[in-house]
Amino acid sequence: MQALTDVWKAFRLLPSAWLIVLQFMILILSVVVNYSMTYRTLSWLLGVLVLLVIAKVIRQTPMFTILGLSFVGGAVLFSSLMLVGVNHVMIQITAHAFEAAAYFSAAYGLLRYMFEDRYLTKDELFAAAAVFTLLAWGFAFLYSICQLIIPDSFQNSNMDGLQTWLNLLFLSFSLQSATGLSDLVPISAPARVLAMFQMFTGVMYLALIVSRLITLQYIAHLPKDDRSN
Template sequence: MYILDNVWKRFQVLPSAWLLFLQFVILLLSLFSHHNMPYKVITWMVGVLVLLLIAKVIRQTPMLSVLGLSFVYAALFFSFFILLGVRHPLILVMSHACEAAAYFSAAYGLLRYMFHDRYLTKDELFAAAAVFTLIAWGFAFLYSICQILIPQSFQNPNAVGLQSWLDLL
């Protein structure tokens, strides 16, 4: 119990650093989940759960918090269907759209957090890097929607079929 309390206290001091660390872990996990769809969906769900954890710390207006959390819950909902084996393009598009919106709203929340006061903290330096990665991840999901709706929109001569999320990133 002491270890969990210690980790939670460190998380509260540098939440943006933890976000970057967890994004790095998810990136490493996605390297190994290239051809395994259930493992890939679990990796996506972990990414969305990371946003839930960060949303607890980021200072946002109540409306933006509700909107951002709605995107996160919707992404979890649609990812669950993908995990069950549903491969309908509409489900994939809705899942990726909600995840992109969740990442963009988290990036906006971090921007608000960074410019909330006039002083630069260590955590706000990590937040600057996290904003960049959140926006990049959001665009990777938008590119994924594009290739679902318009096949062959992104081509890699060495790959067959749709590009992986990691390739789009």
């Protein structure tokens, strides 16, 4: 019982850390290419847990709470429909749109939270990492929507047709981190525009967040009399 209490306290204090852990668990699970009902259910449960943590983040950060929670609710609802076998294209597009909106809302809330705080804490470090993963996931959902609306939006020498979620997420992380390691190439105009937006977002985020963390670290080492100025 005490262990559960300690876990709950840690969750309340560091929701950003839990968000990162759950996203990494989804990545590890995606290594198992298995489309059985058990696999789909476990993936859905982890996705819902991420959305619930996002709801927690939205409620704790300077964010339009009602709007953000509406995105989370819509994402849970439409992803549930997909789990039970409703695979209509519009359902998938709507689910991914709500999921992208929820992820971007949480990223925006965490950014505002980091820029309003005056001191560097452990939560700021987890929040900085969480924003990066939230943005990467959000753009991956947009890429998924793009290929559902415009087939063959991406070219892959190893795979034709619709790209897997892991391929799209790998492309998203590659573009956002400016590593350029993905063998997946945006072909359609909307896909390339999204890619350019993400490259710009990734570069600006790294510049802003590094400067912000350095500033907070500098303030933390100032004499107490200088911090109030």
